[in-house]
Amino acid sequence: MIHIKALQKKFQNTVAVSSIDLQLEEGQTIALLGPNGAGKTTTFRMLAGLIKPTSGSIQFDQVAPSMDHRHYIGYLPQYPQFHGWMTGFEFLILMGELSGMSKAEAKERAELLLTRTGLDEAKHKRISGYSGGMKQRLGIAQAMIHQPKLLILDEPVSSLDPVGRRDVLNLLKTLKNETTILFSTHILSDAEEISDYLVVMNKGRVVEQGHVHDLEKKYQKQVIKLAVGEQPDHFIQTLETLPYVKQTRQEGQHIYLETTDMDATRASLLSLIIDKHLELTHFSIDKTTLEEMFLEVIGFEASSDHD
Numbered sequence: 001m002i003h004i005k006a007l008q009k010k011f012q013n014t015v016a017v018s019s020i021d022l023q024l025e026e027g028q029t030i031a032l033l034g035p036n037g038a039g040k041t042t043t044f045r046m047l048a049g050l051i052k053p054t055s056g057s058i059q060f061d062q063v064a065p066s067m068d069h070r071h072y073i074g075y076l077p078q079y080p081q082f083h084g085w086m087t088g089f090e091f092l093i094l095m096g097e098l099s100g101m102s103k104a105e106a107k108e109r110a111e112l113l114l115t116r117t118g119l120d121e122a123k124h125k126r127i128s129g130y131s132g133g134m135k136q137r138l139g140i141a142q143a144m145i146h147q148p149k150l151l152i153l154d155e156p157v158s159s160l161d162p163v164g165r166r167d168v169l170n171l172l173k174t175l176k177n178e179t180t181i182l183f184s185t186h187i188l189s190d191a192e193e194i195s196d197y198l199v200v201m202n203k204g205r206v207v208e209q210g211h212v213h214d215l216e217k218k219y220q221k222q223v224i225k226l227a228v229g230e231q232p233d234h235f236i237q238t239l240e241t242l243p244y245v246k247q248t249r250q251e252g253q254h255i256y257l258e259t260t261d262m263d264a265t266r267a268s269l270l271s272l273i274i275d276k277h278l279e280l281t282h283f284s285i286d287k288t289t290l291e292e293m294f295l296e297v298i299g300f301e302a303s304s305d306h307d
């Protein structure tokens, strides 16, 4: 649906986005992840048609290259501006009219979106009295006023308190079925919770991308944590000879054992402990999270700077 090819943006001497290639599919919720300065906002501003790429191309399947693709996109900037003296209802009607609707159409759409975003009760109140979460929900309603096919949200939950954050995440979950959503965040658990596809950027480049479940499979490690009544360093040598054991490490009295086959390793480990009459004082199974994937790909990039 969106084909991004060799997209680059330079600001004087800063390369904000460095030749990225992406294919984004219709109907998905896509999270763009990355630390500060990764190039997320710059990528979004190019997609939304607010700034021109230095080179490369963005092609929308449903929009002819000669056409303005902006009607196709709803955009919520990282720091949205509102007229605080207006009510939420007035603001949405104004935004609808600015996007080319008649007053009657804009009113109807505003009513609908205020209900969708849970702002019905506050619709005749001034925006200056809205909480951060309410403003962000109003911002999402504004981005959806013209029924865009693609909703681009720049860090929609970063500045919110836990309640506001939860409200916006829940709203995004309900919007998933009606539009393609592309949003940025540096909080991986938010991305994991609501998105189907993850794109990780660092220093202007895409360093990893894939469907959430594929990335989980690729990066999730299965780890056994155990403690036995024997010096761990001695026991570790025996553990390393077990099949499927990939890596072991010791932290105090605990041994961490990474395996490629949890069932087989658990069985052989427990029979080893019984055979050797060892006292098992701790046994648990952990899975690493995508958080570690995020740190790994970001960390890898950071260290490659020193090459």
Ligand SMILES: Nc1ncnc2c1ncn2[C@@H]1O[C@H](COP(=O)(O)OP(=O)(O)OP(=O)(O)O)[C@@H](O)[C@H]1O
Binding pocket: 011, 014, 015, 016, 017, 034, 035, 036, 037, 038, 039, 040, 041, 042, 043, 078, 186
């Ligand atoms: N208008 C500009 N002029 C000069 N440099 C810019 C401009 N906009 C962005 N940059 C630089 O481009 C790089 C990428 O910035 P960008 O805002 O796209 O990152 P980001 O991933 O959105 O970061 P954040 O999470 O902090 O919002 C940064 O080094 C930033 O300083």
